Amino acid sequence: MKIERLSQDKIRIFLTFDDLLERGIQKEDMWREIPKVHELFSEMMDQAYSELGFDASGPLAVEVFALPAQGMVVIVTRGKMNGQSDERATDDEDTEDEIYEMEVTMEQSDIVMYSFRDFEDVISVCKQLQAASLTEDGRLYSYNGKWILALEPALIDSSRHNAVIALLAEYGEATSVTYAMLEEYGKVIMPSDAVREICTHFYN
Known part of the structure; x- marks a missing residue:
């Protein structure tokens, strides 16, 4: 998994197919709402915070691009909080709730x-x-x-x-x-x- 900052509020994450397979995720799963994909996204955001200091609180626009031979590119853009307080789920029983408010766009390229x-x-x-x-x-x-x-x-x-x-x-x-x-x-x-x-x- 490779993460790079594009701007203050935007990062790009490159996932190889090996990254997905290690987590038991097929490429098609990225289009589905399943726990493994949510776990992967949480892992990506944790890594983005530890490596780049990117705080994924508030609304996020997530663009997923599937590339045929390379893997997947995930572009995450952080929106404004509109004055809302940042409350993240901390208790185990709350982990089923949506921690991130996401708008997800999927694109597949054969190039x-x-x-x-x-x-x-x-x-x-x-x-x-x-x-x-x-x-x-x-x-x-x-x-x-x-x-x-x-x-x-x-x-x-x-x-x-x-x-x-x-x-x-x-x-x-x-x-x-x-x-x-x-x-x-x-x-x-x-x-x-x-x-x-x-x-x-x-x-x-």
Whole structure:
């Protein structure tokens, strides 16, 4: 579980599928009201407080983005208390009550995204993807000092999807950035056919 502060009242939490499995939670469970998910959210908020000093009291807007190969991104935005006092449940018998007032939004993206520190790694993975006839598609972004390659699964043979992920993971790492954030804040370097373009221009 990785937590980072986006602003004074907003944090982003990146959960890998391993994080979910360790807690006995399937990806689909995040859409359901079950105790395990509430426990996970409480754990996330406790960690956010201990690591960042983020106090999750008051109304919270929670956005959950499911990413196909990486895991899940949870963005928590703290609202104003409107003068109400902060009363958290402390007794065991009160733990069944809603401690957090949440407005939850769920989004699922099929876009596969991996980030790379060095452009040489981007070139290497693109050459491997092309050589293995896995894909020549993709959009390349620059975001926060890293290169991010985004692939549309619909343009990848479903039987070879895992092979694509394996290659991407060999050279890069799963990114906790959502596609919506990438579109809004990232810089588009190659809008289409990124794998083919990179192999054409950087072939040796």
